[in-house]
Amino acid sequence: MSTYNRIYAIVRQIPIGKVATYGQVAELAELYGKARLVGYALYRVDKNSDIPWHRVINAKGEVSESPLRLGSDYVQRSLLEAEGIEFNAEAKIDLRKYQWQPTIL
DNA sequence: AGCGTGACGCGTG
DNA sequence: ACACGCGCCACGC
Numbered sequence: 001m002s003t004y005n006r007i008y009a010i011v012r013q014i015p016i017g018k019v020a021t022y023g024q025v026a027e028l029a030e031l032y033g034k035a036r037l038v039g040y041a042l043y044r045v046d047k048n049s050d051i052p053w054h055r056v057i058n059a060k061g062e063v064s065e066s067p068l069r070l071g072s073d074y075v076q077r078s079l080l081e082a083e084g085i086e087f088n089a090e091a092k093i094d095l096r097k098y099q100w101q102p103t104i105l
Numbered sequence: 106a107g108c109g110t111g112a113c114g115c116g117t118g
Numbered sequence: 119a120c121a122c123g124c125g126c127c128a129c130g131c
Contacts (some may be wrong), residue, residue: 003128022113034126035113042112044129056112064112076112108131117122 003031007041014055017083018100019093021059028102035059043068054079055100061092 006029014020022035045053054076058064065073
């Protein structure tokens with residue numbers, strides 16, 4: 001089980017209609033303080049995979065942009081809105097309302 | 106065995 | 119609100 005596979009395993013558990021932050025995924029994968037790794041891992045995710053990569057956003061509640069997507073970052077927002085997640089005028093998500101609360105053991 | 110390349114997060118001013 | 123600085127590390131040449 002590689003480090004990235006652990007990250008993907010966590011991301012796969014995020015339910016529809018909820019989001020998780022990079023830092024949160026890092027913690028759940030026991031990679032405390034290594035939020036960047038989560039970003040690096042998602043950068044490599046294939047869009048056609050079964051990983052709900054779009055449900056991972058940054059700690060500010062914004063969709064992070066990536067040059068890899070060549071300006072198609074709006075796709076992530078669309079996918080989230082399709083799941084019922086709302087964005088405010090600042091293009092941010094209310095984490096208090098939509099952040100995934102993992103079942104505690 | 107380097108080295109460049111990346112979707113972060115938090116603190117400080 | 120903005121601009122830094124810095125810790126962090128897997129992967130493909």
